Amino acid sequence: MYQLSFVSTSVQPGQKELETILECASQLARKLDVTGMLVYRQGNFMSLLEGEEAAVRALYTEACQSPLHNTQIIIDEGPIVERQFSTWSTNVSHCGGHPIFSEEELRNDRNGSMRMLNQFVANMR
Numbered sequence: 471m472y473q474l475s476f477v478s479t480s481v482q483p484g485q486k487e488l489e490t491i492l493e494c495a496s497q498l499a500r501k502l503d504v505t506g507m508l509v510y511r512q513g514n515f516m517s518l519l520e521g522e523e524a525a526v527r528a529l530y531t532e533a534c535q536s537p538l539h540n541t542q543i544i545i546d547e548g549p550i551v552e553r554q555f556s557t558w559s560t561n562v563s564h565c566g567g568h569p570i571f572s573e574e575e576l577r578n579d580r581n582g583s584m585r586m587l588n589q590f591v592a593n594m595r
Contacts, residue, residue: 471520471521471522471549471550471551471552472520472521472522472523472526472547473519473520473546473547473549473550474519474520474526474527474530474544474546474547475517475519475544475545475546475547475583476516476530476533476542476543476544476545477514477515477517477541477542477543477545478515478517478533478540478541478542479513479514479539479540480514480515480538480539481537481538481540482538487538488510490538491508491515491536491538491539492508494532494536495508495517495529495533498528498532502521502525502526502528503525504519504520504525504529505520505556506518506555507555507587509587515539516545516587517533518554518583518587520553520554520555521553523549530542551580552580554580554583555583
């Protein structure tokens, strides 16, 4: 199992563009058996992808080629023991500046992924 997280910036921030990005990412994620989470805050995204390494890299490559967002920067990547978001299929969180995960969820954060996503939310003002 492999995990890759990256940040990017929306070319034209807006609800329609966000829905398009989510639809494209979700379709490909299901096809590749990649799970994860997409966090959106003030025109910026943090994406966390998890699955088999080749599938995760394929989805990341597709994201890099999308004209809807740019400035993709990998934050972290590497092997993981198990999926953190096994029931999610690249869901999106509109965080509004509030933490995404509760303290109880953070106590069970095996990979540090939830803390990283919460930190993104806190720092994007």
